[in-house]
Amino acid sequence: MEARMTGRDGGAPLEPLGNTPVVILIRPQMAENIGTTARAMANGGLFHLRIVSPRDGWPQERAWRAASGADRILEAATVHDSVDDAIADLHHVYATCPRPRHIIKTVMTARGGAAELRAATRRGLKVGLMFGPERAGLDNEDMARADALIRYPLNPAFMSLNLAQAVMIMAYEWWMSEDSTPPRTLMTNETHVATKGELENFMSHLVRELDDCGFLRNAQKKPGMVRNLRHFFTRGEVTEQELRTLHGVVRELAHPRGKDGLPDAG
Amino acid sequence: MEARMTGRDGGAPLEPLGNTPVVILIRPQMAENIGTTARAMANGGLFHLRIVSPRDGWPQERAWRAASGADRILEAATVHDSVDDAIADLHHVYATCPRPRHIIKTVMTARGGAAELRAATRRGLKVGLMFGPERAGLDNEDMARADALIRYPLNPAFMSLNLAQAVMIMAYEWWMSEDSTPPRTLMTNETHVATKGELENFMSHLVRELDDCGFLRNAQKKPGMVRNLRHFFTRGEVTEQELRTLHGVVRELAHPRGKDGLPDAG
Structure with a gap:
């Protein structure tokens, strides 16, 4: 697996909280969105970030500026040349996809997906969540690699969701799947x-x-x-x-x- | 009630979906955050936006640019001089607050709050959700006006939440409170x-x-x-x-x- 540590310092003292899902950003375009993704991950107790073919290369100063202190997640992030490389060691992979079309696939809600991810990690399995590029989303080849698609129940009249907002909802549901407040x-x-x-x-x-x-x-x-x-x-x-x-x-x-x-x- | 229509055109054909909670931004600082708030509201089927004493005045072109087509929400937004003015016609008001201190108040989760908001709107009551300014959050006088506080269960090691992310979680829970996917x-x-x-x-x-x-x-x-x-x-x-x-x-x-x-x- 080709992976590169980005090695910087600073930010909140974040660390992995047990066996948590890997967030995989596929061909992300904006470095700011990688930073705000790291922030949303930190909010929900996620830590492991993998980036497949970031458009503008990596590392990017703008990602750190947008991360509001979730630097540790960016420092530990790895970069990959292909989706296959980024998911090779994972047992289950879910793909977030707002508008799946013409494919035969299991579709889950964010809450249902989070519950399955939680159950799988309890079995000791390594799991991942794939997010597509900002404009186009995941392509058909990416989705064919996923065990299931996750589609958020949201207002069908307005499904346009910022990348970090999409990560936030999954990170929140991941945290909620074990919360007892x-x-x-x-x-x-x-x-x-x-x-x-x-x-x-x-x-x-x-x-x-x-x-x-x-x-x-x-x-x-x-x-x-x-x-x-x-x-x-x-x-x-x-x-x-x-x-x-x-x-x-x-x-x-x-x-x-x-x-x-x-x-x-x- | 002092209110001002901002009157512009364009964006997605959004409209109120029944009796939905009013989102009240108290002394917001960044116009971009008002725009991304509108976008998150649209995602979760919310429509009514009230803005109390926005730092940079209103309307702001930057809000529209950040709204990704949720223009109708910004057009219909009203501006108010005080919290009391913004909530005068509402029956229940909840205040989101990450770190309430030294007060005696009911505290709810986002999910629990959304369920109560849904139940109240079914009774025909008008309800609202207050969000504080980006840095300081709601002050003690704001919180004293709320029926209950809403505190998201999230990673206590990293609670820093962007304003639009905070709105997104409530909008998402609002939508989920009646979703049957x-x-x-x-x-x-x-x-x-x-x-x-x-x-x-x-x-x-x-x-x-x-x-x-x-x-x-x-x-x-x-x-x-x-x-x-x-x-x-x-x-x-x-x-x-x-x-x-x-x-x-x-x-x-x-x-x-x-x-x-x-x-x-x-």
Whole structure:
């Protein structure tokens, strides 16, 4: 395999995170796109970049400028004369292709492809993702070498996708294929989600002050009004710290001290 | 609401696809990023763009040049003096934020956020997605106006994300939240996946020729060898057209006609 290390220094301390898919750029035209590809790869935890016949040669200063610190990926990238050379040591190769035509081939979504790539790497297989040149995309010979095509579900009225955007979606789906972040969570920092007891304590304080000020004077309506307030305060999670603030809000509204911090004379 | 139509012509025939989230760029710095944002929005079927206090004013020719034909989105974009003005008519607003700190807020993944946005639009609510300026991101006042923050699960060692890449991920997840493309399918074009009968027909042809040429001369090993071939030919889907080609391959290998199309004299 003909390969060339580009050897420079700088950027974020990136390194391979286990057995990750190789990104193979086939005949890329713009050096900037190689740089932004490296950046997108870094975002998704990919590291291995192979470049087949870059139009303007390699290395290119413009790639480094566009990589926003993903230099290590560019430094470790290898250059190849042919697709066959670039994929010879890989077990599975997927080709991204927006508009496959007149071919008989397995087609996968980005998410489905990422799941298969993840499963294959867990089996210890080396896998790759091929991306075609900016204008023309992969040609028929390139696609015939792929185990499957990956076609992103996107707006059919506007499929024009920048090369780095295409890499970003696969890099993101690769990262997501093993991510376990809960879809929704409350970031509480130094406080905690209030217990029902802490909430009840506040409700008692609030109702007591509302009784005192006369807001609940209608005895018949009072239970419903309190229940409605309870509905409001249980709609989303509330933290212990927020309850303390709300205690203060109720106390100060009921017993105003005025702007000078003294009991209000008005 | 102060709003200004930018009024130009050209590009892809984009239009709003139902009730879709509004993308709100807060104090964006680079006009190119507004253009590439429009392109990413178009990819994911988004249309409504609002721009709060763009650093270099609006409209900007560079935005159109970077939009790759998503002109309609830029033409329909509105400009606003404040975040409050840009979100006043919306029911839910989510803020993308890579590194939220010291705040008590609901945090969602891009996928979880997209699912909630989809559910809200189905209820007829108007929803928005806020993106901060390139360098600083959203400030604390911006985030306090959001119902929840969206934080992409991505490589924590490299979170630097271009503005349009950030928009792309949300636009992609928005599109995926209602996409039903099967994760894996065989694109067959004019042919069809072979029936078991068609496959058996080919297997009979193959075994007959292998019998004739002596490949299966060992009667004891024959059943196992045939079974192994059958395993190979049933590993993936095969089409009727491919079986016809394979029939031809077997026929020509067994009874070669030579390069001139006549029966081989050798």
